[in-house]
Amino acid sequence: MTIKIAIANDHGGLELKQFLKAELIENGFEVLDLGCNSTESVAYPDYGYAIAKAIKNGEAEKGVAICGSGIGISMAANRAPHIRAALIHDALGARLCREHNDANVICFGGRMIGDELARDCLRVFLETRYEGGRHDLRVGKLSTPDFSDNQ
Numbered sequence: 775m776t777i778k779i780a781i782a783n784d785h786g787g788l789e790l791k792q793f794l795k796a797e798l799i800e801n802g803f804e805v806l807d808l809g810c811n812s813t814e815s816v817a818y819p820d821y822g823y824a825i826a827k828a829i830k831n832g833e834a835e836k837g838v839a840i841c842g843s844g845i846g847i848s849m850a851a852n853r854a855p856h857i858r859a860a861l862i863h864d865a866l867g868a869r870l871c872r873e874h875n876d877a878n879v880i881c882f883g884g885r886m887i888g889d890e891l892a893r894d895c896l897r898v899f900l901e902t903r904y905e906g907g908r909h910d911l912r913v914g915k916l917s918t919p920d921f922s923d924n925q
């Protein structure tokens with residue numbers, strides 16, 4: 775079965791998005807490109823929310839979110855309870871965010887990381903399975919935050 779990947783970026787992530795999108799297609803993934811597709815300045819939250827929506831609607835299983843630093847778009851995506859977005863800079867992080875955190879969105883800083891490293895991180899992210907077990911309770915809590923005094 776083809777895995778569907780949503781990819782979204784602001785103007786700071788456009789170049790890396792184009793590179794990673796081509797890699798994904800070449801490797802047989804179905805890519806849902808949610809923009810942006812120009813260098814005109816846009817607001818990164820719109821693109822983080824677009825990924826969250828696509829995953830919620832079942833249009834994509836996982837997402838790749840890119841802005842200049844990766845910080846803003848990861849913050850935006852993580853505001854959705856069903857999203858576990860991880861800002862990744864190395865292959866170890868790409869592996870652990872899947873094994874321990876069941877991350878469903880990988881985020882990059884287009885101005886921070888090189889193409890080759892991002893490609894390697896993305897490959898590891900997509901190939902690594904969530905370990906479950908002792909992580910289930912913790913990961914479950916990410917989707918059901920409780921800010922009451924009972925905690």
Ligand code: RB5
Nearest residue numbers: 786841842843844845846
């Ligand atoms: C845009 O200039 C920049 O602020 C944005 O891409 C991102 O780095 C925000 O976190």
